[in-house]
Amino acid sequence: MSELTITLLAGGVGGAKAAEGLAASQYANATQIIGNVADDEEFHGLWVSPDIDTLIYSLGDQIDRQQGWGRKNETHQVLSELNALGKETWMTLGDLDLATHIYRTELRKQGVRPTYIAQRLATRHGVTLPILLPTDDVVQTRVQTKQGWLSFQEYFVRERCQPEVSAIEYSGANIAKATPEALSQLTKSDVIVIAPSNPIVSIGAILAVSGIQEAIAKSGAYVIAISPLIGGKTIKGPADKMLESAGKSIDSKGIYQCYSSFLHALVIDDADRNDVPWLHDQGVDVLVTNTLMKSTQDKQRLMTKVIEFAQSRRNLRAA
């Protein structure tokens, strides 16, 4: 038990829920998180890292739980003034949240590694679960639509996922270097959990960084993914539309296909139990359970179940 090493690959809201579940579980000390930096974007000259901040704010209990992102007890004085100054302010950035971006931007300008900046922010918010970055380099998800190529936030926030997506690319991923921390953590992992995040823009962007998939393969870890779909729908975010545009079906099968080259198990909701025979035919283990995470208990229960399942199957395979 004490020697178990768990890595969670996490996007934003769904990733943070899984992270909170592990933090509340008996596996907290065994777990490290690798977050997504590919929806990072500069606004008003400040470097905003939405998924990493959602992880930090969630684990530090500073998140606005109603909306799943941003700070609780937030105000918006700066943004309203930037709007008065004629700036586009469709990206909602509260005052407390802006302090994070100001802090991060100054340190980046000073040449501090983004990995260390995330660590400092996490520490300041009392987060004990280590949050690693897949890369310190700039990787940005870009979405091709009829309006042309959009940044992820332009597509997601400004356009509210309305434009049809014809292609997605992870700009910079091919030359980005994985961080030694992420590679070392992955390589020594016994269980790698893929959070119920968007398989294309969140997890896909982590996997696109060169060296990450190789490290997963090298680890020999048991890789278990939690489907972000319940009854063919996402709880949050545009995973369904993006699966469709990627030519994948919007169900457990589509999720499986995103990870098929290295996946050992898929966790699906009770509502999707009809997909079990097809999944078994692919040779993948399946855990069917209630995957909806609302309360801390829900999160802890699901993540404990996921790790226990992974452990038992891993032991079976070793036997």
Add this chain to the structure above:
Amino acid sequence: MSELTITLLAGGVGGAKAAEGLAASQYANATQIIGNVADDEEFHGLWVSPDIDTLIYSLGDQIDRQQGWGRKNETHQVLSELNALGKETWMTLGDLDLATHIYRTELRKQGVRPTYIAQRLATRHGVTLPILLPTDDVVQTRVQTKQGWLSFQEYFVRERCQPEVSAIEYSGANIAKATPEALSQLTKSDVIVIAPSNPIVSIGAILAVSGIQEAIAKSGAYVIAISPLIGGKTIKGPADKMLESAGKSIDSKGIYQCYSSFLHALVIDDADRNDVPWLHDQGVDVLVTNTLMKSTQDKQRLMTKVIEFAQSRRNLRAA
């Protein structure tokens, strides 16, 4: 009347009061302001330009009139969060004010001339009196104390003007280039008014930019300065201490000496009328009046009187 060209050289709080007086007077359309950029400083990676902002906020009626700087109805969410993140926050920067600094910093980073940035900010705040910068280059007032060299804000805000000042320098002034706008405005001026600002760190820093003093000389303008002292004391700021450290007396004579090479007239308060004979001996015109500016009426009255005085003496000299 319509052909009169007035330039106000202005520092922060005293400069803004003089600017407001001119803006409220019949001379508004004839006036342009040259502000001070040498107490600019970067905080949290953001470029802060206190004197220029005090001018803009005052003329735009956005100033906190109680303290004379910063925005009215201001909040401090970002700063309190930066403090929680471990940053030094002795420089009070409110949320509305930070929007200005974020806006300015982004444009500077994009290579926009600081002159244009100040123009855009002034326009956004409804300021009609043009505010010019003496230079687009970085000039920074530095103050030598027993603690070593301090930036002006470190000396003024952090140390509350307590350390003894042994020297003052305008770092970068010797290589800074005056803006064409400031040179052109000065050269065509009929009357140049020096606001009741700190003659050493505010006005001195404007005059230190190469080309500025030459343009004043070339203009043939009538140069009239308003003493920032009333009865040997400053209304605001460390002018008295700085005069002392510069080896000048803390009275009308000391102020005169700062400008003696190009000054035609000095405006002093009724409380300082005993200095008139000495000043007349120096060959400088003297206007004795109530120089305290509290209400808009005070400001308008004083500045109207100053311009009328300058006009009449200038006509006398021309005759």
